[in-house]
Amino acid sequence: MTGVRKRRAGETEAALKEAARRLFVERGFLNTKITDITKAAGRSTGSFYEHFTGKDELLAALLSDMRGAAGAAITEHPRDHDLSDRDELRAHLAVAWGVFRENLPVVVALFQSMVADEPGSGRAWRDLATDTDMLREHLEWLAERGHALPGPPRILAPAMGAMLAMLAYAVMTTDEGPGLSDAEIVEALTGLLHKGLNGD
Amino acid sequence: MTGVRKRRAGETEAALKEAARRLFVERGFLNTKITDITKAAGRSTGSFYEHFTGKDELLAALLSDMRGAAGAAITEHPRDHDLSDRDELRAHLAVAWGVFRENLPVVVALFQSMVADEPGSGRAWRDLATDTDMLREHLEWLAERGHALPGPPRILAPAMGAMLAMLAYAVMTTDEGPGLSDAEIVEALTGLLHKGLNGD
């Protein structure tokens, strides 16, 4: 493989990804066909399969890119973050909301992909539990320290994650939103959850 | 149209609906093809279109049936329900959870249908706002009476609805759930939201 050829290949892959990101937001992951992506990227159908085995692998690649970029912000949480502190809770929520906002194409695609799966697969619960694993640990840490929670962390964490994910999806895919800024939404959620977890 | 013929027609429609309900839970709304439904119902493809113009109309019919049955429980809320009362809040959540549980086929189908729509359509937000309209009014009623809420009802209501809907979807479509009974889940959500709304 020559250097030029390699570069051209990289450009094609990047073009396909970029086109996919744009289309995933506009039409959604499910309604975007591979031919739509190649057309938008100015590439041929055959070329697509030289880079990805299918739409799912493309999504996996996008997800990988996302983790590389914004992943650090989410992953590197010290286990002893104190969510009973209002400012820390707000910061947490703000980071999560921001990651959603910054990576909307991937978020939309993952959300659609998850919900479109066979209900019997149980994927929705599995994804939700996995994605809120760290939050669950935070809550368990609070409980271990004698903090009185309104319920078991293994249901509270997924519940909070469900609220955040679903609400973010709804808000970020409409023009007719609640008429509130991101900061105002985060503030409202902070109030609800802070009092909810700590009782005032 | 003879009486016999009419009866037979009614049976076919019922058989199609019943088959659809079953398949929507097993495979989901999106993955269930019209041919799957007719096959499961022991009817022909052509016959299907004599009763419904397509899958969406079938879903609308199922939704209509559901409203007729369980609708009363949800719709007939006096506007002045006091959600700051823990027992009333729990009862509310329990009713909603129960409706989801009792009508899982329709709930799954609607959820999938909503999420599969073009993100740009803003349907997710619209549905969420509509479905939590009454809750929003309840909260506004509280606010009018001087109750201090953690944020504007127009974002709190959708947020609560998002949590309930997404969590119910996840929990009810898995065998590996949180290991809690419905009552225990409702109790945990009650605790979280009651304190969240009222501050202890």
Next chain:
DNA sequence: GTCTATACTTGGATAGAC
């Protein structure tokens, strides 16, 4: 109203030339 048979469309995937 219901059936069988089939036309039609979409979209995924590959073959082979360049």
Next chain:
DNA sequence: GTCTATCCAAGTATAGAC
């Protein structure tokens, strides 16, 4: 690696006999 051309499977929807 990329392209054009094409095959093929899946599903929707209709036509026409009963």
